[in-house]
Amino acid sequence: MSTVSEPVSLSAPRGADAGLTPKQLADKYGLAVSGRRPGLISYTKQLWARRHFIWAFATARLVAQYTDAKLGQLWQVVTPLLNCAVFYLVFGVILKSKDNFPPDTYIAWLCIGVFVFQFTQNAVQSGTRAISDNLGLIRALHFPRASLPIAFTVIQLQQLLISMVVLVGTVLISGITPGRTWLLIIPALLLQMMFNTGIALVMSRLGAKTSDISQLIPFVMRAWMFLSGVMFSIQDKIKEWPHAIQVLMSVNPASVYMDLLRHAFAPIIYNKHQPQHQDLPHHQWAYGIGWAVVMFVIGYVFFWKAEEEYGRG
Amino acid sequence: MADVDLSKLDTIRDADIAREPTVVVDDVHIVYRVHGAGSGKGSATSAMSRIISRKRSAGVREVHAVRGISFTAYKGEAVGLIGSNGSGKSTMLAAIAGLLPTEKGGIYTNGQPSLLGVNAALMNELTGERNVILGCLAMGMSPADVKSRYQDIVDFSGINEKGDFISLPMRTYSSGMGARLRFAIAAAKTHDVLLIDEALATGDQAFQQRSKKRIEELRKSAGTVFLVSHDNSSIREVCERTIWIEHGELVMDGPTEEVVSRYERGERP
Numbered sequence: 001m002s003t004v005s006e007p008v009s010l011s012a013p014r015g016a017d018a019g020l021t022p023k024q025l026a027d028k029y030g031l032a033v034s035g036r037r038p039g040l041i042s043y044t045k046q047l048w049a050r051r052h053f054i055w056a057f058a059t060a061r062l063v064a065q066y067t068d069a070k071l072g073q074l075w076q077v078v079t080p081l082l083n084c085a086v087f088y089l090v091f092g093v094i095l096k097s098k099d100n101f102p103p104d105t106y107i108a109w110l111c112i113g114v115f116v117f118q119f120t121q122n123a124v125q126s127g128t129r130a131i132s133d134n135l136g137l138i139r140a141l142h143f144p145r146a147s148l149p150i151a152f153t154v155i156q157l158q159q160l161l162i163s164m165v166v167l168v169g170t171v172l173i174s175g176i177t178p179g180r181t182w183l184l185i186i187p188a189l190l191l192q193m194m195f196n197t198g199i200a201l202v203m204s205r206l207g208a209k210t211s212d213i214s215q216l217i218p219f220v221m222r223a224w225m226f227l228s229g230v231m232f233s234i235q236d237k238i239k240e241w242p243h244a245i246q247v248l249m250s251v252n253p254a255s256v257y258m259d260l261l262r263h264a265f266a267p268i269i270y271n272k273h274q275p276q277h278q279d280l281p282h283h284q285w286a287y288g289i290g291w292a293v294v295m296f297v298i299g300y301v302f303f304w305k306a307e308e309e310y311g312r313g
Numbered sequence: 314m315a316d317v318d319l320s321k322l323d324t325i326r327d328a329d330i331a332r333e334p335t336v337v338v339d340d341v342h343i344v345y346r347v348h349g350a351g352s353g354k355g356s357a358t359s360a361m362s363r364i365i366s367r368k369r370s371a372g373v374r375e376v377h378a379v380r381g382i383s384f385t386a387y388k389g390e391a392v393g394l395i396g397s398n399g400s401g402k403s404t405m406l407a408a409i410a411g412l413l414p415t416e417k418g419g420i421y422t423n424g425q426p427s428l429l430g431v432n433a434a435l436m437n438e439l440t441g442e443r444n445v446i447l448g449c450l451a452m453g454m455s456p457a458d459v460k461s462r463y464q465d466i467v468d469f470s471g472i473n474e475k476g477d478f479i480s481l482p483m484r485t486y487s488s489g490m491g492a493r494l495r496f497a498i499a500a501a502k503t504h505d506v507l508l509i510d511e512a513l514a515t516g517d518q519a520f521q522q523r524s525k526k527r528i529e530e531l532r533k534s535a536g537t538v539f540l541v542s543h544d545n546s547s548i549r550e551v552c553e554r555t556i557w558i559e560h561g562e563l564v565m566d567g568p569t570e571e572v573v574s575r576y577e578r579g580e581r582p
Contacts, residue, residue: 010554011384011566015331022339022383026421029334034420035411046453053450060436060443067438067482137435139412140495142425143451311412 037307047144054147058154080118080163084111084170091231105266108174111167112265113230116258119160120196121221126152127200128207128214131310138311145310146303149204153197160189167265176266184264192257194292198299205303208310228254253291260288332387335506335537336409336426341418343379343401343408343561378404380561381418391528391538393552393569395545395576401561402541406508409539423537426506429499441472441479441486441494448498462501469527470497471520489515500527503534510541525551545573 013020020028038046066075084107092106101109130149131138138145172178207213227249228234238249249255263284379401386392394402407413409420410428435444445466449459470493472478472486483491492515499507513524528538528551542548548555548569555572557565565572565582575582 010568013331013334013385017331022337022385022421023419025334025385026337026339026419029423031334031337031421031423034409034422034426049453050451052456053447056450057447060439060447064438064443064482134436136437137451139428140435141448141451141499142427143453147451308411309414312414 035308037304040301040304043144043146043304043307047146047150050143050147053143054151054154057147057151058158061151062155062158076159076162077166080111080115080166083118084114087114087231095232104174105176108171108176108266109262110231111170112262113258115160115163115167116192116261117225117228117230117254118163119156119192120199120254120257121225122156122159123153123196123200124203124221125217126156127203128217130200130204131208132211132214135311145307146201146300149200149303150197153193153200156196157189157193171265174266179267181264181267185261188257188260188264188288191260191288191292195253195257195295198292198295198297201299201303202295205306208306224254228252228258230254230258251287253287253295256284256287256291259284334385334387335390335423336386336539337419337421338382338384338405338409339419339421340381340383341379341405341408341420342377342381342416343404343413344416345376345378345404347374347376378561379408382558382561382563383418384556384563384566386537386539388537389532390554391532391540391552393548393555393573394539394541394558395543395548395555395573396558396564400558402558403510404561405558406510406539406541409506410508422506424505426508427499427502427504428508429496429510429512435483435495435498437484438482440482441467444483444494445479445498448495449501452499452502454502466497466501469500469523470494471517471523489517492516493520496524500524500531504531504536506537506539507531508539508541511543513540513547514542514544521547545577549573 012018013025017025017028037043063073066072069075071078087110088107092110127149130152131145134148138148203213203217234249234255238246241249382401382405394405396402404413406428408415409422410426411420411422412428435448439447445463446459449462449466450456454462467473467479470490472490472494478486478490483494486494492512496509496512496516507528509528513521516524525547528540531538538551540548540551552569555565555567555569556563557572557576559581565575
């Protein structure tokens with residue numbers, strides 16, 4: 001340790017504090033360890049105080065997303081439409097999945113699945129990059145870091161609401177008339193939003209630590225999409241499978257939320273095996289609520305546990 | 314550690330009234346772990362063998378950036394940090410801000426220090442206007458506060474002096490303009506501890522004068538300001554106390570004039 005050759009040390013405490021060690025001095029004046037993570041409740045309070053930031057950040061990002069594109073905001077609508085067109089061509093026309101459905105309804109069934117799955121898929125993907133892509137902001141300003149993954153989930157929700165316009169059009173063109181079940185769209189989306197927030201929080205902590213994750217995510221998401229029955233009815237395929245796997249497939253959160261929304265939009269096509277029985281089994285709602293609450297709580301606590309570490313390195 | 318403190322005690326002549334500390338740095342060591350240093354990281358076979366053998370990557374190198382620095386800063390002080398490139402000044406600031414973990418020792422601060430660095434980009438694809446609003450909201454201001462301060466921040470940054478630049482995306486700004494806007498945003502809030510890492514160097518003369526005035530105001534409102542700079546004249550102008558760091562060790566801590574003139578002559582005590 002270098003010695004200080006000054007006659008008057010500017011560091012040493014004076015007067016009544018003279019003689020205190022640095023630690024004692026810090027304790028006496030209530031100084032806290034720099035960058036320490038706040039408790040869960042005060043963290044939540046801080047986060048609540050940043051609600052305007054989360055909303056403004058999400059809106060600004062959504063608007064800025066397509067500033068370089070000539071068609072601009074039109075891509076918000078065109079991208080999901082193109083997605084549906086490709087899936088319709090491959091699964092509907094070439095693989096003939098649509099033949100199992102009541103006439104003209106496959107396209108609506110498919111679009112609901114695609115949009116709902118993409119809501120979760122985008123939340124996972126943007127969550128993975130929420131911290132690592134915003135290190136500049138994290139290092140420059142102090143705010144609860146959970147604001148970022150939550151803001152990115154809000155962006156996905158805003159995007160989904162735009163796609164919803166396309167979706168409603170598609171459903172109406174398919175000859176499905178709006179009914180009472182349409183009211184269920186809102187709670188179903190809110191539950192999925194909660195689930196997505198949780199999973200985005202988990203992914204952003206993982207993505208902040210290990211950049212290898214972002215290489216792996218596209219494969220995981222593709223596998224999940226094919227296993228969830230987005231463009232073909234998974235129920236057809238799993239009937240002969242072992243019971244354990246059938247249970248696993250039926251609690252798969254992606255399938256649960258797709259079922260909830262397919263039922264809400266168009267009860268007649270939600271399950272083609274039961275054309276007479278158009279009621280959704282109640283346990284689907286239980287699964288939906290369960291996944292939303294469990295995932296959100298796990299994600300929130302998991303993210304908060306590493307709060308002081310984001311932006312380091 | 315205790316010996317050092319005792320030796321310091323002997324040197325106190327005027328027993329002043331007790332001052333309120335804002336930053337206490339207690340025998341801090343900081344070690345960087347750099348990934349991708351050395352050979353072997355890139356090749357797939359070495360990555361495989363590393364995973365199989367479960368050994369720590371050979372590509373990780375440890376850099377001991379700060380070796381046992383201790384000091385205490387008090388309310389209303391402006392402290393300059395000087396030293397050659399790579400001496401550990403910026404590392405020290407990042408650690409005070411809580412952005413780097415300490416290997417040994419502790420850093421205690423009053424409230425949450427804010428670090429202003431040259432590279433601290435905000436949101437490059439958004440306009441300057443959005444950056445001001447989002448930056449203020451992120452610091453915890455209410456939308457009404459932001460509205461009332463907005464014009465002050467833009468005027469302070471001087472971004473609009475040569476036309477309507479505030480409505481352009483921040484990626485189109487020159488490095489000086491970006492730094493000015495960032496400083497203006499961060500300085501809009503009263504900080505208990507403000508850490509400035511070369512952030513003023515890129516601004517023009519008029520902006521430097523404005524920011525020095527703002528630093529003075531922040532000090533008067535009982536905050537503490539740390540300034541890292543290679544521009545000795547701005548250290549002389551802003552700080553009355555200066556800490557000289559070399560090779561991660563504290564060389565000298567004292568009144569600015571003494572420390573800076575010794576640093577300029579290259580005389581280590």
